[in-house]
Amino acid sequence: MARARSDAWLVALVTTIITVFFFIEMMLYGVGLGVGLAAAGLMGLFTAALATASYRYRGYLQRKAFTGKKQADESLSSRQERSIEIDLPVDAAFDLALDALQTLHRQDVPQPEDDSLLMRLENWVPRKQFLRIHKQNRAAGIIHAGLRSKVFGLDNVADFSRIDLQLEEVDSVTTRIVISSKPAMLSEYYDLGKNLHYVNSLAKYIRFHSHQINAEERLSLSDAETDEAFIAADHQQREDYK
Known part of the structure; x- marks a missing residue:
């Protein structure tokens, strides 16, 4: 839910910035206020649609990347x-x-x-x-x-x-x-x-x-203990033959 709110804020921010700059550019070209507002509005709608589709696609890839991975059920966070x-x-x-x-x-x-x-x-x-x-x-x-x-x-x-x-x-x-x-x-x-x-x-x-x-x-350690045991057994065998 928090991620969805963050995505919405980012989409709104990007859309607003692009719309404002596009409107300013239209005004600098000397078009009428009405035409500038209409063009900026269309650009804003296009930007919002494109940004929303992009974030939804990235979200889909994020979920897919976490599928079946350890801790995937705990958090889809990038951290x-x-x-x-x-x-x-x-x-x-x-x-x-x-x-x-x-x-x-x-x-x-x-x-x-x-x-x-x-x-x-x-x-x-x-x-x-x-x-x-x-x-x-x-x-x-x-x-x-x-x-x-x-x-x-x-x-x-x-x-x-x-x-x-x-x-x-x-x-x-x-x-x-x-x-x-x-x-x-x-x-x-x-x-x-x-x-x-x-x-x-x-x-x-x-x-x-x-x-x-x-x-x-x-x-x-096991090899060392085996060697020690072998040496001890060999030594004992030699003692027995004496």
Whole structure:
């Protein structure tokens, strides 16, 4: 409901601005007041119809991008956040978080799967995303990063998404990580699921590799214990032969 009200305000604002500027332009051309008002009114109606259709289509793509995704039933917001706990010390978790961020570098900007003509035209333009680490503070457990796009080899000068990770030590072997991702522009209501994708992708990578690290450590410990047991048995066997 709140999103619908926001869309209505944006449509009204855009329509008003374009209508006023069009009316001023008509007056500068010296047309009559009545003609100017009529032309501006028609332009306003056309703008409102086009803007409404555009927002409705973006809203449809937003809902489709969230379908079947984790947390999709909680919020369709472009600002997404998840909290996970992993069985790693905070220092090792910090390194793993940095590794997870690198998986987003030089990847295609995620787009919802849609066969409509408009989506095909939008996907026709190749877009790559590039990671920038703006700040990392191991002692404070903070990582601030951003994603910028490159279209036809040309770099964008500003981030389109901002990703923050906050690490908190639960105990000596457990770390809580809060992962958040949001559009760099506050006015971006429909991100087409990009930030949900980033949050879920990072959480999945961190969870999987933390389990893998723990499994390797347990296997290494098991091998060490097996070697010790073998050496002890061999030593005992030698003693028995004496």
